[in-house]
Amino acid sequence: MPEPSRPARGHTRRTVLKSTAVTAASTAFLPVAAHAEAEANVVGPSAIAPGESAEITLSVNGRDRVLTVEPRVTLLDALRERLGLTGTKKGCDRGECGACTVLVDGERVKSCLTLAVMRQGSDITTVEGLADGDRLHPVQEAFIRHDAFQCGACTSGQVMSAVACIREGHAGSPAEIREWMSGNLCRCACYQNIVDAVADAAREVRR
């Protein structure tokens, strides 16, 4: 019995959008310099030669954004340096601290370990896309209520991770929250308040 290619519980709409986007990606891919890989061109999008850039389209917080990047540009750098979305933070830049956590097609990932060229056609949500106008997301509200930060450097990553953690159903107890939030470090060690905030937000979401 075949399973969906990625776990996408509770994200039916996004899954649908994503599968159509896979075909769209090939046409949206406009290489600045075509690589001499004629055979590959026939069956898929064109290659990008080393040192060259390509124009790509990323869907960020519901808006299509066009940008020109080299293949080595991470999603994190594309968001911060090209699109000016500096809410997503660069901590370790090697997948260990979680400050760069964003949602891709509803799932939390580390944007520092993601190449921007590989996420065309995906639905990307950053901390800037969480609030509904002036109304903060319940997780953001809970972080403020519980004073779940000090310096704030890890906070947007914590918040994004918490949104996914709750959605995944992994916020049932403090122990479970600690385990499933373990990809997000806080060097101010606000863990106790973060756990309280996530638990509180989870209760609110369930309500």
Added chain:
Amino acid sequence: MRAFGYTPVRDPAEAVRVARQTPGAAFIAGGTDLLNLMRDGAQRHEHLVDISGLDLASITDSASGLRVGGLARMRQVAEHRSVRERFPVLAEALEASASPQVRNMATIGGNLLQRTRCGYFRDAASACNKRVPGSGCPALEGWNRGHAVLGGSEHCIATHPSDLAVALLALDAVVHLLGPDGPRQVPVGGFHLRPGQAPHVDTVLRPAELITAIEVPRRAAAVRSRYLKLRDRATFEFAVVSIAAVLELRGGRVRDVRLAFGGIATTPWRSPEAEAVLRGEPLTVAAIERAGRVLVRDAVPRPHNGFKVELVQRALVELLSGLGGLR
């Protein structure tokens, strides 16, 4: 990161062809290990072939066993109902790995191919026979607390970091490959190579060869299987010692047992001799302790990692007595 070229591909045959034709090419799927290796200068590639769009991510469960596509994500496998019900050791090993974010990204094929966490290997300024053949191994006399006590050579004692591979080894899984010469299958026990004279070669994978699937044979006894992982902090850490065990008891006697170990050896480690000690015997703490002694018989401890020899034996008692209902 140094500049590299990029080619997204649409089917496995194309992936192999492009990788073979492009100098300095590597496949990228999840990217969670590869990008750090490239950042650190531990690996250099002029071109990445993006296989993340290939249709190799499905999981199927049939009478013969479980087939997991090479591009299935760690989370996807860990959440799969058949995996949780029939092969709990797999789900446990996966959920004890990395972080939720990384498990959303990293693939099963990439997990088997992840490279050692040895600090000398990851540090491009250090000598390392795995990174630069012939440059030496500072771990032998250096900081080797995390290193192997089994399967090492005078050229390398780095451990393999995968939890999943340890669980797959206990389940006799088979790796399906596609390369320029067509498809082939390799038992997971023969997939990773001990360092010997050539520590820079981690696996039997040939150039431009792709992991298309992992097959786990159906085994009723695998319902009683478990993964124990001991690490320096509660979670989000690599194993100091880990054990995957499948135990089949009949009338208090061990009908069959499969044991695979992580953190103590240069490859995911199976000990047929330790299993033989237990097979056919009543399951007792004394018998498990005998098996543990056989496991570490040929261990070569270094200045900082000798504790693993004792720790793995205690871990074996802990795991099997729990699994066998001795306490």
